[in-house]
Amino acid sequence: MANSHFFNYYTIRVKEKRKEGNVIIRKFGDEEWDLFPIMQTYFGNMNEFAKDELKKSMSGKDIMKEDQANNLFYGIIQYGNYGMQQDIAHKDGEVTYNMSENEGPIKKHFYLIFIPPNSTTGAMILHSIGADGISSLVQDGITTIFREIAPKFILEIEPVMFNLKAQDEVFLNSITVNAFERPSKVKTNKTIGSRAKKIASITMNTATKQGILSKIFKSENVAETVLDEINPVISLKNADKYNTEVKLDIDILGKNKTLKINREFKYSTSEDMTGRLEMVAGVPTLESLHKEGVGSLKVLRRLGVI
Known part of the structure; x- marks a missing residue:
């Protein structure tokens, strides 16, 4: 062999x-x-x-x-x-x-x-x-x-630490949006919080394209411009190098929504x-x-x- x-x-x-x-x-x-x-x-x-x-x-x-x-x-x-x-x-x-x-x-x-x-x-x-x-x-x-x-x-x-797999399962008011990051990016667990807004932006972009935001906000005029209005309040739970739960309170168009992100990490050196x-x-x-x-x-x- x-x-x-x-x-x-x-x-x-x-x-x-x-x-x-x-x-x-x-x-x-x-x-x-x-x-x-x-x-x-x-x-x-x-x-x-x-x-x-x-x-x-x-x-x-x-x-x-x-x-x-x-x-x-x-x-x-x-x-x-x-x-x-x-x-x-x-x-x-x-x-x-x-x-x-x-x-x-x-x-x-x-x-x-x-x-x-x-x-x-x-x-x-x-x-x-x-x-x-x-x-x-x-x-x-x-x-x-x-x-x-x-x-x-x-x-x-x-x-x-090489991040071999990073999958974000995102819950936006009970509606699930799957956002995936490219594998094999190098990062450490210190970057989890700093990347939360980017994850939110990816999620909002995905949700916009799928028409999910229009359903949530009951408006057909929700466009990608809402990405600029994301100002999340970030809280981390059980933050370690393997699994992290990120919660973000987002105020978009005057409405407050909670974005919950479960992150599964698989690391290798x-x-x-x-x-x-x-x-x-x-x-x-x-x-x-x-x-x-x-x-x-x-x-x-x-x-x-x-």
Whole structure:
């Protein structure tokens, strides 16, 4: 069975201790904590930073490339069970091969680090293969070396939550209007309240086209101009990253109506890239990984995540 391939997305920020707000992460060597060379040092010498007690082999120095045009570098992390002797057996249990301590099932994981100049936020993309990933090891390693190199600063690495499905079921005075948002938009639960008016506008637009508003207000003259008059009073109930109920009191044409929105969210911190990568002998090529990684960065930038 072919492996599934996923991209996991993270934001990268730096804060100065005892001061509020994020600081610029790249000033081309003008700051002691310039993040670009620190990251390159870690990924270029990853095998030296691997913890011995894990009995794993990690190496990234052999395959690391810089993409100056896009303010990023990328490469392959080779990670696996080197140093662990084990028997290889058929499904019937017969041992056919004894793996020595110098061998092991190594998987090659892609990474991409985006550190833009004069910006407070960068991004990291880590590639996982099926259920096998290196996210925890990489994050622990980066934060450890950053503490040693830049003790006056704090490195923050946070996962980006991908909204795989968002369905709005809207009730306007007991009349149901279904308004759907496009999937795969990146957002966090902090944006729920700020997006409520937009959801209301989508709903009003849908209701207008379906003739629902005319029935509610008993008027044939209700047009899309009412969208400008929406001034909702927003209240949230059970607001979490999975399910949210939004209630809006809307005054349109002198009549007060209550709009109730039940939002069902399904979140993930990874995006399935299977089928989008060019494969050679069952392994994605570095070129296609880089291409898809740069494409993902453009989406994250367009959506305001970075």
